[in-house]
Amino acid sequence: MTDAAPRLKGILEQLLGAPLPVRIRTWDGSQAGPPDSPVLVVRNRRALRHLLFKPGELGLARAWVAGDLTIEGDLYTALDSLAGLIWERGEDARTLAQSLRDPDFRSAVRRLFAMAGPPLPPAPPREEVRRPRRGLHTKRSDKRAISHHYDVGNDFYEIVLGPSMVYSCAYWPAPPPEGTLEQAQHDKLELVARKLDLRPGQRLLDVGCGWGSMALHAAREHGVSVVGITLSQEQAAYARKRIAEEGLTDRIEIRVQDYRDVADGPFDAISSIGMAEHVGSERYLEYATVLHRLLKPGGRLLNHQIARRPQRDESSYQVDEFIDAYVFPDGELAPLGTTVSLLERAGFEVRDVESIREHYALTLRRWVDNLQADWTRAVSLTGPGRARVWQLYMAASALAFERNRIGVNQVVAVRTPESGVSEMPLRARVWGAPGPA
Template sequence: MADAALRLTALAEDLLGTPLPVRIRAWDGSESGPPGAPVLVLRHRRALRRLLWKPGELGLARAWVAGELDIEGDLYEALDLLAGLLWERGADAKDAVHPIRNPVLRTAARKLFAIAGPFPPPPPPPEELRHRRGMVHTKHRDKKAISHHYDVGNDFYSLVLGPSMVYSCAYWAAESPDSTLEEAQRDKLDLVCRKLGLKEGMRLLDVGCGWGSMAIHAAREYGVQVTGVTLSVEQAAYARKRIAEEGLTDRIEIRVQDYRDVRDGPYDAISSIGMAEHVGSEQYREYADDLYTLLKPGGRLLNHQIARRPERDESAYHIDDFIDSYVFPDGELAPVGRTLSTLEEAGFEARDVEVLREHYALTLREWVANLEKRWPEAVRMTSPGRARVWRLYMAASALSFERNRIGVNQILAIKPEEGGASGVQLRPRRWN
């Protein structure tokens, strides 16, 4: 009798001590679990072997990327239910999926072997970045990490991000809550320009310039001279093409260059939008010092950065295995308070902090919708595994922002002039 789903459900509920909130459909056609709930589809026994050999998040991610595990029904609902079951129940729940820490799981593992078959561990899907060598956040290793994430095809990014080609959270202004993604991204770029106080003739350094959207907006709308730097060869080529089509080659220079190698300051303003997450906690002070040196006195920095919630014990902080292996290799998130402190230690004065957490959740849902709408094209442009990585990563990230597990903040900081003048006008805060 086909009963793999029933056996797996019973095993999981015994282990976790709670009913499963999702249904399971196994490779043998059997189903078990609450009717009407999202369905966790196990297409192959190999998905179980991945969990046996790599318990927890990475094993699940490998099965998902390989197409051995899928979800039918509302993806967001399923991820939310599974997150509450596995990732939000504290240390006890994490120990529950680790056989060394939980002897009960050793017994469960023997039962799983009986279902999955005692075969060697399957090789990770090819989309996973492996065999990283050398110290973290050297220039060479950072370049390879950036290439893994960004050099997957400009056409693919265009499909996901839409015409704006902005890969950071959009800004839905209160005056226009029903804006399209493209309008909201334009409003975000303009918000950055206004915070930086850009005026014609100024020099702007755009650190991590991506596909050139910020550089183009600042040059076209505010008449500034822009230098954009990125480590992605594909991004730079795309940005230069866009700039030429806009007739802005005399105002914008795009370099494939590490920000640590920029030496032609001082600049009047610096924008760093969605780039500092790649810097790493050990190098963050160097990042702040370098940007401080590159600004003229009175110059402004706009740092737009994802932040995590602080841990009670910061030594227990663990980088997400799925994100590190498949999405942002060597990326690190820091609490916003630590970022502010580091900028101040470098000499900056923080003048404004704006939280855009809900804006990023909306942005990610728009990107997921773009991807799902044109799924066959996305698969052709990259690979089935890569498209699955992005769908899972963006949907799970949207939920993380909505549930306040992570946030995103714009910090406006200045390099004070001699005597302490900020050059920032007094203005009232507007609150609804």
């Protein structure tokens, strides 16, 4: 019989309490659902077991990474349609328990188990990292988490990020951008440099320096000396090679070093671009205090960080299971207000906050385009599971920024001297226009 798709559609709609917004095609070739929508391809029964034994986001992610689920048609449209049923439902144990008291719900679950085959939980894909979220953010655990994400292979990152090798939000022109990703990343680095007021002869600490792009820009375009630190061996090796090729080894030093171990301050300025998401809530005040100590009086910090929206009950906040298991182990997002408050508690004077949320959505869509354009090579470098992790993570994140579920902000903070003279311009936003290429 070739009726698995209509049967599955009926079961899922009964479980979800809503019409299925995408078309389904199952392992037997049958299809069901809206004819002009993206197609959710259920390749085998194991996909159903992933969803049954881990309902919600993580089960869906496991099936996707394992290749048991895929999408034909526009990926963004499909994810956006499914988001209301999966990512935004806010299901928890209490809600599930309430549902299980409904006899119709229980009947649908039994029928889904019957379709799924052997009642055994499938093994998670090998790309998944699962460990208890306790004892987080020691120097050892942070190094392990960073290695999981960044030591995937520099060749893979070259495919995704392009020649700029900047792994953070680009800064796009208005109206909607027609320019290149490389120019938009240059403009972002220049924006950071202007906010820090970098000048020849100054000393910059670049925390989480990645593949060296900010360090190179600051030394080459603004004549500063730079210490860049990362916990990734592969990033450090790549950055040092780029620096040597540009003849800037006398101005830039790249270290594999934890920010807590930097002892050769003070610095005139500190940039932290897309690094603070790895710090964790328990360590954030320590992070801010260390950076404050490493700055000269009057020195500036540029903290570029993704933020989540605050919840009415912050004690109920739960880390995103997919991101924690597959993308950023031990990472945490905090509301912007929390970040600003902790920077102030550490002694900083926060002088400017700029949201560039829409810019990150545009950047992520370009990264997805890069990955999909060179998919075969990306798979050969990292394996199909890892490539699918990145495809799902970046596409879903683009939608999250577009829908204002998460944001990204640049915070300029100053270690203001006791005199109170911050040396900040009275009209600070003169830095808004990007510099020349």
